Amino acid sequence: MKESIYIMIVSLFLFGWMSPSTAAEVSGSVPMGYPSTQEKTPPMANKRVFYITTVHIDGKTNIKGDKDHPPEPLPTSPLPPGGGFSVTNPDSEGNWMIRSFAFLPSLLVVYQGDEVILNFLAVQGTSHAISVEGYIDTFVLKRGELKTVSFTAKQVGTIDFVCSNHQPSMRGQILVLPR
Secondary structure, three states: OHHHHHHHHHHHHHOOOOOHHHHHHHHOOOOOOOOOOOOOOOOOOOEEEEEEEEEEEEEEEEOOOOOOOOOOOOOOOOOOOOEOEEEOOOOOOOEEEEEEEEEEOOEEEEEOOOEEEEEEEEOOOOEEEEEEOOOEEEEEEEOOOEEEEEEEOOOOEEEEEEEOOOEOOOEEEEEEEOO
């Protein structure tokens, strides 16, 4: 019984429905990385460093098929505008490709007050116009470049980072949790 209550408390804490200190008081233990219940202070702000790569995912196929794959016709439905997705027409041998641009990773988690350092590395795509909404104005990142931006996560919530050249697919979010 006590084990299932502890699991429920940890779940409430992980989903943000219970503070670390309340979880510690109710369970009689202290979650890893948090001060004891006697201290009653949240963990100190940290420097959080991330490396984010620009990538594209390619799906290649053929309208004729081959010994391992059935024929795949070129899609007729339109893709969303914005440069984030593209389809090439079949070449003389029937090969065609679909591409989607993305950030990798695209979800980061920090705590309010943390210093956030984002290192963007352009691996695929010739150029990206990247911004961190509400924190960093648009900057251009070309293939092979590494650019670093930093800021302090001031408010609980989400912060979007986007490449305006490749929408709607090239988006990421920073989840800012309360201390």
